Amino acid sequence: METNAFSEIFPLFDFASADTLEWLLSVVEEQDYPKDTVLITEDNWGKAVFFVVSGWIKIRYSSREQQVTLDILSRGDCFGEMAVLDEAPRLTEVVALSDVELVSISAQRFIQMLYKEPQLHHRMLQLTVKRVRQSYRRFLLSQxxxxxxxxxxxxxxxxxxxxxxxxxxxxxxxxxxxxxxxxxxxxxxxxxxxxxxxxxxxxxxxxxxxxxxxxxxxxxxxxxxxx
Missing domain, CATH: 1.10.10.10 (Winged helix-like DNA-binding domain superfamily/Winged helix DNA-binding domain)
Known part of the structure; x- marks a missing residue:
């Protein structure tokens, strides 16, 4: 994938330098999964950050008693970054709702990238605020x-x-x-x-x-x- 195409799909990297994008694309892994594949279980968070190139996924809470879909993500989204930055246990898993194409970067290299490109810290904060706002709007649906x-x-x-x-x-x-x-x-x-x-x-x-x-x-x- 070309650097321009990558930054176009993922707004998180709008302000990343060409050198950072080239480095990123040299270390990411490309992965394809069929529909209904469990991509991450609750024990596997924190090892990498994933970016959705195409397809749809859901994040769900799963227990013996119930399964509840918490969020649905698609092209241009990422997941796993909070588990890398915050090592608290996760009680959720990720499932493919369709055939999915992902790229992933290891936790260590993701942290390295944040130090390499300070502007990404601000972009990550914006992403977090966006997700909090979406959760708040979903909470307001109850009325x-x-x-x-x-x-x-x-x-x-x-x-x-x-x-x-x-x-x-x-x-x-x-x-x-x-x-x-x-x-x-x-x-x-x-x-x-x-x-x-x-x-x-x-x-x-x-x-x-x-x-x-x-x-x-x-x-x-x-x-x-x-x-």
Whole structure:
């Protein structure tokens, strides 16, 4: 991968020098995983930092009693950096929601890179603040109806990761159980709401290609405010 392409995919490296990017690309490892692969278990955090080149992943809490999806990430995101910077135990794992292409850098080299490029410290702080803000917004969803929660969740995924197509802004057709966890509603409600907003023309679902398209993000944001 060329340095320009890498910094274009990952805004974290917008201000990294050409030398740092060249060094980074010389030490990263490229990895491809099929759908449903468990990429990291709770015992394997802190060994490397991962960058999503393509595909979709979910971060979930898993125990004997339950599995709960906490977040969904896609192209341009990274994960594992907090486990490298903070060695506290993690109770989560990472699972591929689709075929996934990653690049990874070892924990030692990631720390070395932060010392090599001080500007990245600021970018890492911005990333952390962004994630805290997203968590806060998700917490605020509890005041809305189930339909608004789900539509707002779809809008957030589309705004962060969607691709513009003739059908609208396209994202992965994410399993109802994962969407339900993110929206804070139950799986049965999720299925019914998806069917309802599909009939209204707000979204288009293509199960054969595992995609979901939001027909008009501006209109959806407007409609959500009226519900």
């Amino acid at each position: 809305y109806s189930a339909k608004v929660r789900l539509v707002k969740t779809l809008i957030a995924l589309a705004e962060n990761y969607g691709q513009s197509t003739e059908r609208g802004t396209e994202i992965l057709y994410i399993p109802d159980s994962d969407l339900a966890d993110l929206a804070g509603i139950n799986e049965e409600e999720t299925g019914k709401i998806l069917e309802s907003i599909h009939h209204k023309g707000w979204i288009e679902i293509d199960k054969s290609h595992q995609t979901l398209a939001l027909s008009n993000l501006k209109q959806l944001n407007h409609l959500v405010k009226q519900l």
